[in-house]
Amino acid sequence: MDNKSKIRTVCILPQFLFLFFLLSEAKSNPLKPQAFESFNVSYIQNLASTCSYTVIITTSCSSNRYTRDQISIAFGDVYGNQIYAPRLDDPSTRTFEQCSSDTFEIHGPCAYQICYAYLYRTGPDGWKPESVKIYGYDSRAVTFYYNTFVPSDIWYGFNLCHSSSSVHSQSRHRWSISVILGFVLSAIIIL
Structure with a gap:
């Protein structure tokens, strides 16, 4: 894989993960x-x-x-x-x-x-x-x-009295996992 392809992959991967995160959030919190x-x-x-x-x-x-x-x-x-x-x-x-x-x-x-x-x-x-x-x-x-x-x-x-705080903490947790996963995948692709 040449450098341009690696850079393109590294730039696209976080966007893909963010989109995946938003879609999974929409499905996981039906009220x-x-x-x-x-x-x-x-x-x-x-x-x-x-x-x-x-x-x-x-x-x-x-x-x-x-x-x-x-x-x-x-x-x-x-x-x-x-x-x-x-x-x-x-x-x-x-x-x-x-x-x-x-x-x-x-x-x-x-x-x-x-x-x-x-x-x-x-x-x-x-x-x-x-x-x-x-x-x-x-x-x-x-x-x-x-x-x-x-x-x-x-x-x-x-x-919904206690759900907003638990939903917020679950969202923050999922977002953190998505970011870490993005960095790990980016590092693997670059290597």
Whole structure:
């Protein structure tokens, strides 16, 4: 292998590794809702101060045309501040119809950055939310993308309270391995 080929290989290899790293990161961190069997709404705090939250729930166009199911939501922050709304559904107002968005004002303990949200559905119809967007008093808006049918009689959703730090450290670890691998491969090719 002549020097020009070696230099070209050394220049292209880090770009290839970076692209490989980005693609593997995209595949390794799919955020999908999970069932949370041990979730307990009795833990909800009863504090003197209350805050208002705006929750926008968008029902998927591939959901049932409408649902008569009872829908509840619980969400909160990493510090244990939980907000719970036992009944969001109201069939008389056509709540949770297919291809629609419903906005709710929910009051509860003042929380910091909302990092988890769970939905609870009970009933025979079934329901497929597309997303849940929560605007809080002391936090930026956060959106949880469901795009799947919520199973009956179980809390179902996302808990991202501790995942951002672990995902960040995993990303840093993978990036470090990619850089070291790039240097080793470059050294082998040059030799």
